[in-house]
Amino acid sequence: MIDTGSKAALAGSPEGRHQLKELLDTALGALDDAAVKRGGPVTPGGPEAAKAAVQQALGGGTFLTKEPSAQRVTDLFQAYATWAVDLTHPSAVARMQCAPTAAAAAAELVAGVLNQSLHAWESGPFALELERQLIAEMASWVGYGPHASGTLTPGGSISNLMGLLLARDHALQEADDAGPGSGAVSRAGLSGRPIRPRILCSAAAHFSVARAAAFLGLGRNAVLTVPVDERGRMLAGEARRILAGLAADEVPVALVATAGTTDHGSFDPLPDLAALATEYRMWLHVDAAYGIGALFSRQLASLLDGLAEADSIAFDLHKFGWTPASSSVLLVRDRRHMNCLDEQAVYLNPSDDEAAGFTSLLSTSLQTTRRSDALKIAATLLTVGRAGMGAWVDACHEQAQHAAARIAATDALALVAEPILSTVIFRCRSTDAAAVEDEDAWNSAIRRKLMTDGRALLARTKITGPDGTPQVHLKLVFLNPTTTTNDIDELLTDIATAARELAATSA
Incomplete structure (x- = not known):
């Protein structure tokens, strides 16, 4: 001891x-x-x-x-x-939270012991170069060229914030006839500008988009919500209608597309939105925090067609990527747009040190001290490989398909739609054997009972029902490639059992 x-x-x-x-x-x-x-x-x-x-x-x-x-x-x-929460347990299907590989967990230990930082060369020389090379390789994954850049961030919300920061500066610099990444907005600020910036995103976009607008001084009201279809995909025609109706003082700052929505796992029509962004000279940011997994899969990769046309892309490797949180990425197609983040401090990155090659990553991030997250990402990639990543993504997709088929075949359960990626949305419904008055309250209670009893962890959401009103639904998120069909069958049996038990006590 x-x-x-x-x-x-x-x-x-x-x-x-x-x-x-x-x-x-x-x-x-x-x-x-x-x-x-x-x-x-x-x-x-x-x-x-x-x-x-x-x-x-x-x-x-x-x-x-x-x-x-x-x-x-x-x-x-x-x-x-x-x-x-045991993320390796097949009934832990509540959140987009994966079990990391053993190699990535060991990398976390090494990173913690050595405690390198990326804000100065002398704080982590190998860690700096590792992230640079990792960013360059990931840029090639999405189809970006040699002029791309990016950074690792503490989470998808921060990646979205940074993407919209670059979009804001790009749009307002264009209004000022300034060059890419000139820093004009970061110096002069927003006050006194006779314009109203606008960000377009779908009704199914992540809440971090509106939060980012608030943080960036644009305000939540700057976010215009574009209608979606029944699966949560942005309707490009509706986006065009909104853009065409903007007033003269309304400046389109960014079009935010989602690749893998939180509920359905839906993908916005990236090629159509890229064309629209080009037409209106606005920044296209893609939030692929969840959907990036499709990139590794041969059968799902086409969902990301058009991704290379985005000006910036946010994605998480602590979802489909099997690394510990946080492992989030922001990629930017043209590194010049990151110049607005440039910062020089004589005590951190003096110009003569930079000129001599003793560079840092201070000017690629909102942070100063920053841990080396590249090590754990590299550890998973090196041990699993691209083909292995694809096989794991496909396994999770197949699990969702199996669960959906079982739910569709069960009278006491109502499936919303076939899975697109690895989420399944459904609802327990009242039958003669389990009659309840308030099905919303019942479904909510089923989830809480399963958590309290330690039997299963499910997510919940609201989906518009046939009568047009939002209804409580349950959601399964499959990110564990080792889960078997028997595991899924047992999980659904536990859900049905909890439903009957609660119905019996409320009768």
Whole structure:
């Protein structure tokens, strides 16, 4: 047993590496114990039990204890592992949250121990070059040329924010007759401009688009919502109608397309939207946070036709990518547009150091200190490979198809539509054996019961019903390529059982 108090060591030192080995044994033991205790995708008990578990792990004390001990760290590891969602469990299908590869998890350990940063050459020389080369390769994935650039970000919402930041500056610089990435907007700001910027996105777009508009000083009201079809795909004709109706002082800043919507996994018509963006000289940003997985799949890759025409692309590899969160990416077709992020600080990136090759990635990011996320992404790519990634994406797609077929064949369940990627939306419906008055409340309660009992983790959403009103639906998200058809059948049986139990108690 090590002393984590006065003898606590820094991780990279010889003493620290010795402690690390002992702590790793403790952590791996906690993972093994947790799998036995949990028994399902999450420990039973619900929110109050989770809160109590944290207090118990802390021994009723505080984090800044006067009596540090290895036992308290052990207790914390064991409680954390016991109450963590088991993303490898086939009934953990609530969120776009994948189980990472073992190689990526090991890379996280290496990155944490060495604690490199990307804001100065002397903070992480290998880490800097690794991200540069990874960004260049990913740019080639989407069809970008040698003038592309990009960065890794803390999440898809930040990638969308950055994409729209570049779009805002591009549009307003064009209005000022300034060149790409001139920085005119970042210097002068938005005040005094006799224009009203506008961003178009679909009704099914991620909420981070509107939030980004607020953060960028454009306001949520600058976002114009384009109608969608029954599967949540933007109607390009409606986008054209909105653009044609803009007033003289309304400036189209960006057209945001979604490749893989949160619910249906739908893909907006990228070729049509690219043509529209070109016609109106507006920035095309594609949010492919979920849908990027199709790129690896031979049978699904055509869903991303037209992606290379986008000015910027956001995607996550902590969804379809099997790396730990966060592993998000922003790619930009023309690196000049990132010049508006240029920053020079004499104490970080002096010009003579830059000229001598001691460069940093300070001017590609909104952050200064920034961890090396490229290492874990590279670890997964090197161990799984492109063909392996494609096979895993296809496996998840096939799981969704199987689940949809089973749901469609079950009287007590109502399928919304065939899956496009790996999500399945459905609803438990009342039958003679399970009659309920309020099916929305019932479906909501089914999900909570399954979570509280530790039997399954599902998502919920609202889908417009036949009468035109939004109805509560349940959603399965398949991101675990090892899940079997038997696993899915058992999950659906658990859902049906919970539905009957709740119907019986409410009768």
